[in-house]
Amino acid sequence: MIRCKRVYDEAAQDDGYRVLVDRLWPRGVKKTDLRYDEWAKTLAPSTELRKAFHGEAIDFVEFSKCYREELKEAGGAAQALAKRAQKETVTLLYGAKNTEQNHALVLADFLRRLEN
Template sequence: MIQCKRVYAEASSEDGYRVLVDRLWPRGIKKTDLACDEWCKTLTPSNELRKAFHSEAIDFDAFSQAYREELAQHQDEGLRLAERAKKQTVTLLYGAKNTQQNHALVLADWLRHLKIS
């Protein structure tokens, strides 16, 4: 199972394997204080795409499409996380305030639809 959670929410035993999926370290959190198993920068949006979305130069639909195109270039890394999610819960941690439209949700959907052989 793959789920998403704000990095500022309290860690839970139900989170399973916790992966930070932000390119930048979240504000206000010390590296020693964040309960996460890995920081996966490979599957984060590029700086250009991230900045375009946050400055509202592109809308969420355009962002999602462009981000999926970027993710397609990192299929191996995605398969690694998707494979782990078959065995245990994987929680994607993100810092965005918007819980309805953010890159972690796009990433989670992309991971769920990867073809694992």
């Protein structure tokens, strides 16, 4: 099972394996305060893609399409996380304010498709 959760939300017992999927450390969070098992920077969107989306040069649909292409190149890291999610709950942690349109949701969907 794959879940998504903001880093600012409290950790829960049922979060399972917690993976930070942002390229940059989240603002206002001390490294000693965040409970996480892995920081998967390689699965985060590229700096260029992130800036284009947050700068509104591209919309979420285009961002998602481009990000999926980047994830295809991530190979082993994505495969390993998808495999882990078949055995236990994996919670993808992200810092974005928007809980309905963010890279963690795209990544979760991508990983779920790898599971099948």
